[in-house]
Structures are given as C-alpha cells and as structure tokens.
Amino acid sequence: MADALLAILQRPNFLTFVILFLWGFYIMVTRYNLVKKLIGMYLVQTSVIFFLVSIGAKKGATVPVLLSTTEPVQVASYANPLPHVLTLTAIVVGVATLGVGLALCAAIYRKYGSLDEEEILERLE
Amino acid sequence: MSQQLPAILFLLPLFAAISMPVVCLKHRHWSQPISLTILAAMVLVSILNLQNVIHHGEVRYVFSGWTVPLGIEWVADGLASVIIMLLSVLALLGVVFTGPTSPKALGGRIVHFYTLILLLISSMIGIVFAGDLFNIFVFLEVAAISSYALIGVAGGRALFAAFRYLVLGTLGASLYLLGVSYLYAVTGTLNMADIAERLPLLLDSKALVGGLLFIFIGLGIKMALVPFHAWMPESYTYAPDSVSPILASLVTKVVLLAWVRIIYWVFNASIVINDIPILPLVQVIGVLAAVIGAFLALAQRSIKMLFAYGGISHIGIILIGIGQGNQTGFAGGVFYLLNDAVMQAALFFLAGVAFCQYGVRTIDDIGRVGKQSPWLAGSLIVMALGMIGLPPTGGFFGKWYIILGALEAGNYFSVGGVLLSTLLTLAYFVKLFEGIFRQTSTQLDVQPGETPLSFKLTLGITTVAIMLLGLFSAPIVQLLLNHALPPGL
Numbered sequence: 001m002a003d004a005l006l007a008i009l010q011r012p013n014f015l016t017f018v019i020l021f022l023w024g025f026y027i028m029v030t031r032y033n034l035v036k037k038l039i040g041m042y043l044v045q046t047s048v049i050f051f052l053v054s055i056g057a058k059k060g061a062t063v064p065v066l067l068s069t070t071e072p073v074q075v076a077s078y079a080n081p082l083p084h085v086l087t088l089t090a091i092v093v094g095v096a097t098l099g100v101g102l103a104l105c106a107a108i109y110r111k112y113g114s115l116d117e118e119e120i121l122e123r124l125e
Numbered sequence: 126m127s128q129q130l131p132a133i134l135f136l137l138p139l140f141a142a143i144s145m146p147v148v149c150l151k152h153r154h155w156s157q158p159i160s161l162t163i164l165a166a167m168v169l170v171s172i173l174n175l176q177n178v179i180h181h182g183e184v185r186y187v188f189s190g191w192t193v194p195l196g197i198e199w200v201a202d203g204l205a206s207v208i209i210m211l212l213s214v215l216a217l218l219g220v221v222f223t224g225p226t227s228p229k230a231l232g233g234r235i236v237h238f239y240t241l242i243l244l245l246i247s248s249m250i251g252i253v254f255a256g257d258l259f260n261i262f263v264f265l266e267v268a269a270i271s272s273y274a275l276i277g278v279a280g281g282r283a284l285f286a287a288f289r290y291l292v293l294g295t296l297g298a299s300l301y302l303l304g305v306s307y308l309y310a311v312t313g314t315l316n317m318a319d320i321a322e323r324l325p326l327l328l329d330s331k332a333l334v335g336g337l338l339f340i341f342i343g344l345g346i347k348m349a350l351v352p353f354h355a356w357m358p359e360s361y362t363y364a365p366d367s368v369s370p371i372l373a374s375l376v377t378k379v380v381l382l383a384w385v386r387i388i389y390w391v392f393n394a395s396i397v398i399n400d401i402p403i404l405p406l407v408q409v410i411g412v413l414a415a416v417i418g419a420f421l422a423l424a425q426r427s428i429k430m431l432f433a434y435g436g437i438s439h440i441g442i443i444l445i446g447i448g449q450g451n452q453t454g455f456a457g458g459v460f461y462l463l464n465d466a467v468m469q470a471a472l473f474f475l476a477g478v479a480f481c482q483y484g485v486r487t488i489d490d491i492g493r494v495g496k497q498s499p500w501l502a503g504s505l506i507v508m509a510l511g512m513i514g515l516p517p518t519g520g521f522f523g524k525w526y527i528i529l530g531a532l533e534a535g536n537y538f539s540v541g542g543v544l545l546s547t548l549l550t551l552a553y554f555v556k557l558f559e560g561i562f563r564q565t566s567t568q569l570d571v572q573p574g575e576t577p578l579s580f581k582l583t584l585g586i587t588t589v590a591i592m593l594l595g596l597f598s599a600p601i602v603q604l605l606l607n608h609a610l611p612p613g614l
Contacts, residue, residue, distance in 0.1 A: 052302070111284060
C-alpha cells in the first residue's frame with residue numbers, strides 16, 4: 001500500500017491529470033447550469049492536453065533545433081516536438097468546440113430565457 | 126494520377142465548402158447546385174478510386190512527400206474505398222433531398238448551411254482514409270462540430286439536443302485523445318502501420334490495454350453505442366429534416382469504421398483474439414446494443430425517434446459481426462454496415478417526406494400516409510423488410526453472414542442476440558404498420574401539393590438500393606472478402 005502510494009506520488013503529473021479530469025467530469029455530471037457544464041467539459045479537455053504535454057517533457061533538453069550540423073545528433077538533448085504540436089491542434093479543436101457550445105448556450109437562453117437544465121426541461125414538456 | 130484520387134476526393138468538398146461563402150455571396154440560390162455538382166463529381170471519382178484499388182491494390186498517399194512515419198499518411202484500401210463510394214452516393218442523395226426541406230428561416234444563411242454539410246462530408250472522408258491515429262481525432266472533431274451546428278439550425282428543442290450532443294461528444298473525443306496518447310506514450314508513433322509493427326514487442330504493457338479501452342469508450346460515445354447512446358435519438362429527431370438523413374446514415378457508421386480500423390489494422394487480428402482479448406467484450410456490448418436499442422424503439426411514438434433507436438440497435442448488430450474474429454463475420458458486419466447506412470438514409474428520407482407532405486410526426490398520424498400515398502407506404506414496406514431482415518433485401522443477407530460467422534466461432538450468445546433483436550424489430554414495425562392501416566379519423570386540413578421530384582428520386586433510389594443490395598449480395602460480399610479483409614484474419 002505504502003509502495004503504491006509512493007509510486008503515485010513520484011508521478012505528480014499523472015496525479016494532477018487524474019484530479020483535473022475527474023473534477024471536470026464531476027462538474028459536467030452534477031451541475032444543472034449549462035455554462036457550468038461547458039466549464040467542466042473544458043476542464044476535461046484541458047486535463048487530457050496536460051497529460052499529453054507532460055509525457056512529452058524531458059529534463060535538460062532544449063528546443064528541437066539542431067545545435068550543430070557536424071556532430072552526431074544527441075537525442076537526449078532535444079525535446080520531442082510532436083506532443084506539443086498535437087497539443088496545439090487539440091487546443092484549437094477545444095476552442096472551436098467551446099465556441100459552438102457557447103453559441104448554442106446563447107441561442108438556448110434567447111429561446112427559453114434560462115440556462116438551468118431543469119427549468120428548460122420543464123418548459124420543453 | 127490514380128495515386129492522387131484519395132486527396133482529390135477529400136479536397137473537392139473541402140474547397141467547395143471554403144469557397145462557398147465567397148462564391149455565393151450575391152447569389153445564394155447557387156449554393157445547392159454547386160454542392161450537387163461537387164458531390165456528383167465525388168461519386169465519379171470514388172468509383173474510379175474503387176476500380177483503381179481493386180485492380181492495382183491499395184493506395185498509400187503521403188502528404189507533401191514527407192515519408193512515413195514522419196509524415197501523415199492516408200490509406201485507400203478496399204474497405205475504405207467501398208465505404209467512400211457509399212458515403213459519396215448517400216451524401217449526394219442527402220443534398221438532393223435538402224432542396225425542398227431546407228429550413229426556411231435561414232434566409233441568406235442557407236449558404237453557410239451548405240458549407241457545413243460539405244465540411245461534414247469532407248471530414249468523414251478524412252476519418253475513413255486516415256492512416257494516422259491523431260488525424261482521426263481531428264477529423265472526428267471537425268465532423269462533430271459541423272453536426273452540432275447542423276442540428277442546432279432547427280432551433281427550439283434541437284438547440285438543447287445539440288448542446289447535449291456537444292457535451293457528450295466532446296467527452297468522447299477527449300477519451301479518444303487520451304487513449305491515443307497512451308498508445309503514443311507506449312510506442313512513440315502515431316502512424317497506424319508503424320504502431321502495428323511495434324506492438325508485438327510491447328504486449329506486456331498495461332498502458333496498451335488502457336489505451337485500447339479509452340479509445341473504445343470514446344468512439345463508443347461517438348457511434349451511439351449502448352449505454353452511451355443518450356445523445357443520439359434526440360439530436361437526430363429534432364435535427365432539421367433535410368440533414369437528419371445524412372447524419373443518421375453516415376456519422377455513426379464512419380466512427381464505427383474508425384474503430385474497426387483500430388482493432389484490426391493497428392492491433393491486428395491475432396493480438397485482439399489472443400493477447401488482449403477485447404473481441405468478447407465487443408460481442409457482448411454488440412448484443413446489448415442490438416437488443417436494448419430495439420427494445421427502446423418499441424416504446425417510441427415519434428417516427429424519427431423510432432428510426433433513430435432502430436439505428437442504435439443496428440450499430441450493435443454490426444459490432445456483433447465485426448467482433449466474431451473470423452472472415453465471414455467481418456465481411457457480414459461490413460456488408461450490414463453498407464445496408465444499414467442505406468436503410469437509415471431511406472427511413473429518414475421517408476420521415477422527412479411524411480412531415481413535409483402530410484404533416485406526420487408520430488405513429489398516431491401515420492394513417493394519413495397509408496391513405497393518401499400508397500407509394501410512400503409501399504416504400505416503407507420495403508424498408509421494413511430490410512430493417513427486419515427478410516429476403517430479398519440486403520438486411521437479410523447481412524444478418525445471414527453475421528449469424529454464419531457467429532456459428533463458425535461457436536458464439537451462440539451472439540446468434541441469440543441477433544435473432545432477439547430481429548424479433549423486436551419486427552414488433553416495432555408491426556406497431557408502425559398497425560398505425561398505417563388503421564382507419565383513422567385524423568383528416569388532413571390541407572391537401573398536399575405535388576410531390577417534388579427530389580423526394581421521389583431520393584426515396585425511389587434508396588428503396589431500390591435496399592432490394593439491389595440483397596439481390597447482388599453474393600458478389601458484394603465476395604468483393605469484401607477479396608479486397609477488404611484486415612491482414613492476418
């Protein structure tokens with residue numbers, strides 16, 4: 001048990017990811033306010049992005065631009081750019097989704113005069 | 126030239142979508158003819174592509190010359206090409222159908238409406254061709270964002286349905302991305318063929334199992350798999366009549382195809398059968414989806430809702446076929462996927478025509494259709510035969526091959542699931558027909574006008590296609606067996 005705990009504590013990035021993900025998921029499930037649901041959704045997205053960045057991190061490495069063209073490439077001294085590029089794309093996708101979500105929220109508010117899920121469901125009946 | 130066909134197929138609708146707002150700025154009525162021309166060209170190119178793939182083998186398209194695994198690769202193999210042809214034909218019919226049914230309230234924004242439809246189609250082509258896990262994520266999200274907007278166009282209840290779809294769909298995409306990053310952390314690459322090469326050495330890794338499960342749950346939400354189907358019936362029911370055929374027939378099936386790619390091409394058949402046995406899980410969930418979907422359909426009064434639940438149960442049946450892990454089951458599953466796409470399109474065309482011409486939304490009113498239009502009732506009978514799975518429709522042969530595959534694998538549970546779901550499908554169509562042939566007192570206030578040509582065309586073609594898929598089932602399944610099987614199955 002203590003070993004497992006220690007092993008978890010050695011990977012604070014994974015711990016942070018799990019907390020962020022579950023927190024966002026909890027907000028999505030329990031809140032009735034549509035904007036709060038969107039906030040939870042954004043937390044979930046961000047947690048995955050955080051995970052992706054954290055597995056791409058490398059200690060003592062620099063930007064992936066070759067320092068010298070004559071010496072053989074030292075892989076350990078360059079960070080892998082791919083996770084960061086993926087992250088950028090994922091952020092763009094997340095922003096677009098959030099934009100559409102907020103637009104829908106605005107349209108729902110104009111139509112039903114409320115952002116509370118239960119109130120809207122009552123009016124739908 | 127023939128090497129460029131996959132890229133051409135994708136770029137046609139993409140460029141049309143992007144240039145649409147500029148070209149149609151002054152002439153908004155051009156937007157539908159332009160979309161039709163582009164999609165007709167796409168149908169031609171997709172036929173050429175299928176022919177090319179059958180005669181010369183698969184095409185691996187590498188973008189801007191960056192070789193794999195550094196660059197992004199698209200794979201046009203037999204499976205992808207068959208699905209792309211289906212997708213182009215159904216998308217063309219869907220856009221033909223949008224003419225008289227497109228939401229009137231849109232006004233000048235009709236141009237953006239067509240932009241979104243073309244964007245949706247191009248992103249689905251991306252999902253089918255993608256040879257790279259992250260590429261699938263991006264196209265999944267482009268497809269999803271366009272569908273949220275297209276559903277929301279209808280206003281009213283559709284807004285709320287679209288919002289629910291957005292929240293759940295984004296959760297699904299995040300889980301998929303999480304699964305992909307697990308696989309990336311284990312293998313260090315995102316290219317499907319490259320991962321497939323490295324996996325056999327890494328089978329001890331628990332992250333592999335975790336990644337596969339996260340991908341399954343994420344795509345499961347996107348393909349409306351029971352128990353993650355909550356978003357689907359509402360959004361397809363309240364979506365505008367003109368887009369629900371495209372959404373219902375294509376989006377969930379394309380996502381299912383992405384899942385097939387991942388289990389059989391990224392992981393290969395021997396790994397998912399022996400080392401990480403996920404196929405039994407797929408079978409069980411398939412059976413659950415097939416039965417629960419049909420069971421829920423029984424309880425519906427709205428005809429669009431009924432058809433949407435029918436679609437959920439068919440996703441389950443396709444998964445049962447795919448999950449058997451043998452050639453017959455796989456070919457049967459893919460063949461059923463083709464059928465199901467055509468049937469869903471036909472059913473939602475019918476629901477759209479029934480509402481536009483006769484104002485019918487629920488089973489209680491559908492008696493009007495039977496009285497006023499024998500042709501509509503006739504095509505509904507053909508669709509019902511297909512959905513239930515009676516010969517000579519494609520639905521029968523699809524289920525036949527799936528059951529053969531299940532018997533071959535000795536999975537009597539799956540056979541029972543398919544049969545039970547068939548019985549339940551029969552039950553809900555009996556309910557529908559009881560509504561049609563009942564002598565109702567509900568009279569139509571207004572006499573329906575002349576049926577537009579596009580209604581006759583779309584309904585006629587899809588109804589005939591349901592029969593043709595049955596009559597030519599043997600050559601099609603043979604084609605799938607020869608050209609669309611995953612390696613090592």
